[in-house]
Amino acid sequence: MKAAIYRRTGPAAEVLAVEDVDVPDPGPGEVRVRITGSGVNPTDWKTRAGLTGRDPETFQIPHQDGVGVVDAVGEGVDAVAAGERVWLQLAAFGNRYGTAAEYSVLPAERAMPLPADAPDDLGACLGVPAVTAAHCLLVRGDGREALRDATVLVAGGAGAVGHYAIELAKHAGARVVTTVSSEEKGELARAAGADLVVNYREDGAVDRVREFAGRVDRVVEVALGANLELDLAVAGAGTVIAVYANEPDDPVIPTRRFMVANATISYVLLYGVPAPELAAASAWVSDAARAGALTPLPVTRYALDDIVAAHEAVENGAVGKVVVVP
Incomplete structure (x- = not known):
């Protein structure tokens, strides 16, 4: 699959590259999601720049948030099913497979069902914000x-x-x-x-x-x-x-x-939010999305090959939401 990766932290133009990597398989309690939109947050560029942590041990695919379709489920997963549209949160937290790629593998509890009538833009805007x-x-x-x-x-x-x-x-x-x-x-x-x-x-x-x-x-x-x-x-x-x-x-x-x-x-x-409180906040977001109470931010799209420009836009204070489309 194509993925944006970095192996060390630093300026976007120096450390980010788009490469071919193996499609990961979901392990127990995990799901694999075919990404249709990857939302970029300030936390993503700050982590890539090295402001919030250290260099990755091997490689890191950035971005915590995204939207897509569940492609495969690991053992013990019954909260979501293959073929279901989902919005993602904290995909890259403790996980090398963030959403800036054609596929992401992440814990199933970080993939939340997206209403059928909700656009991809909304799913890509949820998550961290x-x-x-x-x-x-x-x-x-x-x-x-x-x-x-x-x-x-x-x-x-x-x-x-x-x-x-x-x-x-x-x-x-x-x-x-x-x-x-x-x-x-x-x-x-x-x-x-x-x-x-x-x-x-x-x-x-x-x-x-x-x-x-x-x-x-x-x-x-x-x-x-x-x-x-x-x-x-x-x-x-x-x-x-x-x-x-x-x-x-x-x-x-x-x-x-x-x-x-x-x-x-x-x-x-x-x-660092305790799991029960994080679950309560996530459930409220999902309920509000189902009720039609949430709307997308103004979206600016970048192709995956333009990952550097996408990061630089967010770093420079872009209004609305920058979304990378694999």
Whole structure:
């Protein structure tokens, strides 16, 4: 099969290549998926660049997310069947066969059924962004029912996680306010269903959020350091700020102000989420997809042979979703 691989970490143009490798067979508890679209996330280029780990022992096929059709199942697998369309998550986590290839082999629990009427673009966009958004909204452990009539602030509503945080929160019955940096991004956030979109670069942004929200129940936060003042302005007893992205410099946390507000910061890194919580977030994403509540991000497609350009696009902050098509 054709696959994008790297044997050492570094710049995309120096380490990524498309090669022919043997089609892997699924082992016990695994499935093999014929990939029809491979979603690229920031975590993919950061891992390839060496920012989050070490060089692979032999080779690594990148990309955690994707969409495709189950081609074969290993011993003991009964959750999905051959011929079933699936969306994938964490395919390359502890596994050399990520989705940037014609086939991927991965644990069966990381392959989730995709509704028959859902386009491939949606399946390729889910995975890390949607499951992260779901976990950020569920992180207090109250369940999705607790979001009904709650107020949610989504920082960066035009990003991949922000997009699905808006759609999932609205699907659960919450009111949603989101911040963006431009009118173009504001249109994306409105299309996702946000009740109020605020350009945080404009004067009076904090006042507009406070006027709408008063106190928020949940913050889905992409940049804690930059947004601390806004988050604290709308935080109160029971507010949970779920932080899913890091920053070049660790922010200084004003502990006393958080104590006075009785607010909580919860850090979210999908790779370390306990299995039951990960399963709950994944199940919610699947339920929402079946209900037609989730939509694809704007997709830019690259051929597998253009894997370097695809990685460089994501590394340079491409809006929407970059999808590699084998």
